[in-house]
Amino acid sequence: MNPYVKKDSTTGHIQVENLRVFFGRNSSAVEAVSDVSMQVKPGEFVSIIGPSGCGKSTLLNVVAGFVQPSTGTVTVDGKPTDKPGADRGMVFQQYSLFPWLTVRKNVEFGLKQQGMDNSHRAQAARTLLGLAGLLAFENHYPEQLSGGMKQRVGIVRALATSPQVLLMDEPFGALDAQTRVVMQQILTNMWQRFRISVLFITHDIDESIFLSDRVYVMTARPGKIKAEIPIPLPRPRTPEMASTPEYLAIKTKLRNLISEESLKAMGGELKDSGLAGFDIEVGPQGVAELI
Amino acid sequence: MQPAPTLDSGSLHGSSQAGVADAPGLTLAPATQATPQIAAPGAKPLESMPSLAQRIVGGLRAALPGLLMTTLSLGLFIALWYFATKYRWDFYIRFNNIPSPGEVLGNAANLIHSEKFYNNMWVSVRRILLGFGIATGLGVAFGLLIGQYRVARGLLLPVFEVLRPIPAIAWVPMAIMLWPTNETSIVFITFLGSFFPILLNTIHGVNSVDPVLVRAGRCLGANELGLLRQVILPAALPHIFTGLTVGMGVAWVSLIAAEMISGQYGIGYFTWEAYSLIQYADIAIGMIVIGVLGLACSGGIRFLGNLLMPWLTTHANRGRT
Numbered sequence: 251m252n253p254y255v256k257k258d259s260t261t262g263h264i265q266v267e268n269l270r271v272f273f274g275r276n277s278s279a280v281e282a283v284s285d286v287s288m289q290v291k292p293g294e295f296v297s298i299i300g301p302s303g304c305g306k307s308t309l310l311n312v313v314a315g316f317v318q319p320s321t322g323t324v325t326v327d328g329k330p331t332d333k334p335g336a337d338r339g340m341v342f343q344q345y346s347l348f349p350w351l352t353v354r355k356n357v358e359f360g361l362k363q364q365g366m367d368n369s370h371r372a373q374a375a376r377t378l379l380g381l382a383g384l385l386a387f388e389n390h391y392p393e394q395l396s397g398g399m400k401q402r403v404g405i406v407r408a409l410a411t412s413p414q415v416l417l418m419d420e421p422f423g424a425l426d427a428q429t430r431v432v433m434q435q436i437l438t439n440m441w442q443r444f445r446i447s448v449l450f451i452t453h454d455i456d457e458s459i460f461l462s463d464r465v466y467v468m469t470a471r472p473g474k475i476k477a478e479i480p481i482p483l484p485r486p487r488t489p490e491m492a493s494t495p496e497y498l499a500i501k502t503k504l505r506n507l508i509s510e511e512s513l514k515a516m517g518g519e520l521k522d523s524g525l526a527g528f529d530i531e532v533g534p535q536g537v538a539e540l541i
Numbered sequence: 542m543q544p545a546p547t548l549d550s551g552s553l554h555g556s557s558q559a560g561v562a563d564a565p566g567l568t569l570a571p572a573t574q575a576t577p578q579i580a581a582p583g584a585k586p587l588e589s590m591p592s593l594a595q596r597i598v599g600g601l602r603a604a605l606p607g608l609l610m611t612t613l614s615l616g617l618f619i620a621l622w623y624f625a626t627k628y629r630w631d632f633y634i635r636f637n638n639i640p641s642p643g644e645v646l647g648n649a650a651n652l653i654h655s656e657k658f659y660n661n662m663w664v665s666v667r668r669i670l671l672g673f674g675i676a677t678g679l680g681v682a683f684g685l686l687i688g689q690y691r692v693a694r695g696l697l698l699p700v701f702e703v704l705r706p707i708p709a710i711a712w713v714p715m716a717i718m719l720w721p722t723n724e725t726s727i728v729f730i731t732f733l734g735s736f737f738p739i740l741l742n743t744i745h746g747v748n749s750v751d752p753v754l755v756r757a758g759r760c761l762g763a764n765e766l767g768l769l770r771q772v773i774l775p776a777a778l779p780h781i782f783t784g785l786t787v788g789m790g791v792a793w794v795s796l797i798a799a800e801m802i803s804g805q806y807g808i809g810y811f812t813w814e815a816y817s818l819i820q821y822a823d824i825a826i827g828m829i830v831i832g833v834l835g836l837a838c839s840g841g842i843r844f845l846g847n848l849l850m851p852w853l854t855t856h857a858n859r860g861r862t
Binding site for chain 1: 751753754756757758759760761762763764771772775778850851852
């Protein structure tokens with residue numbers, strides 16, 4: 251009945267092998283991503299977490315097809331990701347709805363590119379908006395929506411073309427804490443319905459634990475994979491789980507891993523800006539508060 | 542608690558079923574939909590609140606002080622004109638030959654029945670529509686190409702940059718030689734006047750499109766043409782309309798000058814002819830008509846802008862509550 255919930259879970263395999271990305275040319279080139287190998291299996295929810303500027307967004311942009319690998323290969327279901335396409339849905343950190351289109355027309359955009367006719371488009375968009383609890387707002391313009399609703403429409407729009415994978419670049423970063431928790435639950439819901447693979451970028455440890463099957467921790471620039479942490483918490487996950495020993499153990503592990511890197515990143519930035527002589531007396535706990 | 546960190550298909554099934562069972566969790570969402578004014582599906586916000594009559598009365602009351610001042614301002618201007626011409630003021634500025642408001646009104650009463658006068662008006666409007674219309678088509682098309690593609694920018698922009706500082710009026714002799722008829726050369730001058738403001742504002746509009754919108758468009762599978770038509774063009778539309786407003790003003794300037802220099806027919810020609818024939822009251826009528834037509838054209842563009850960019854007005858409405 252609904253074409254969106256029948257998707258099988260054999261497609262949507264992201265494979266990154268020995269990826270390096272340099273920005274700039276020759277001597278002034280900056281290495282953003284250094285020898286990263288990772289994967290997202292079909293139907294899996296994987297987060298990448300790391301200090302700011304570690305190249306996690308660059309990694310995502312390579313999968314999306316906006317950035318070309320300098321060396322190494324990145325494939326989705328065996329196909330190199332050399333240009334953007336509707337097989338990889340993307341949700342951006344900034345609000346990226348087209349302000350001149352109503353909510354429904356935004357969702358229809360991808361289907362229109364595929365040449366689907368007007369009435370089928372409208373029907374598909376309304377189905378999806380209904381699933382996300384947004385049907386009442388189909389004729390509103392994005393400016394009339396709250397931040398959380400805009401991002402929800404963004405997710406629905408990315409899902410409309412039935413992509414194999416969903417790429418999310420800190421999509422809830424601009425939202426307040428309460429809205430973010432609600433959005434995480436909605437996203438989990440959508441993910442389980444659609445059985446789609448998700449690659450999720452975040453700098454929020456709780457967010458990565460709550461959402462993911464696995465979390466990759468990246469190092470400070472140049473970004474490498476420092477650790478791969480499975481999150482074996484049962485689903486559906488609830489906010490109450492945050493006080494269980496299992497949750498806290500994972501959280502401590504992740505926090506320690508990231509604190510080291512944030513310290514390194516900050517040290518690196520200080521050195522770059524000519525303040526190298528200063529010793530910074532920040533313990534891991536202090537830095538953890540910052541990220 | 543699931544021991545396996547990786548998902549085999551079995552555990553995936555389990556979790557997805559749980560997800561369906563958990564679906565009412567979606568109803569959590571309305572927590573973020575706080576504002577009641579946008580709750581009615583499809584209804585425009587705001588509209589039904591006060592009755593129409595109340596709104597008209599309220600609007601009038603709010604507009605009254607402004608209306609009074611406008612009347613006072615225009616009244617003083619006409620009074621000044623009246624006395625200056627009645628007493629033939631002459632202090633560097635000379636009002637000796639200037640027609641009085643009464644004379645202008647009298648001549649206007651005659652001209653209302655003159656078919657020739659309407660013809661002059663229509664000829665000018667037609668020239669504007671043609672010249673400005675072509676300028677809009679070419680200015681927006683070239684602007685999109687130059688703004689979006691480096692090759693188009695490299696090849697086209699130098700020519701336009703060289704031609705741009707030349708005022709449209711300076712083209713009059715060249716235009717007469719270039720074009721087969723007087724009519725086409727006047728339309729050409731009008732076109733030139735409005736082309737550059739439209740072109741430059743379109744380029745500016747394309748350059749200021751939020752890059753994330755272009756990326757979103759590409760991710761959703763838009764090809765180059767789709768991107769240009771469905772993302773870049775609508776995103777640049779507010780800037781394009783700024784260009785159209787400026788361009789319309791310059792189009793009238795260029796048209797009137799061209800009509801005065803090389804014209805036959807047209808409201809600019811009418812005004813200049815009135816001077817030659819010592820019909821001084823008609824000069825003022827010509828000027829007033831030019832002003833009114835220019836105003837109508839700007840109003841038309843604003844109307845079209847509101848029609849084509851409804852998202853801007855709903856935004857403004859929302860800001861007012």
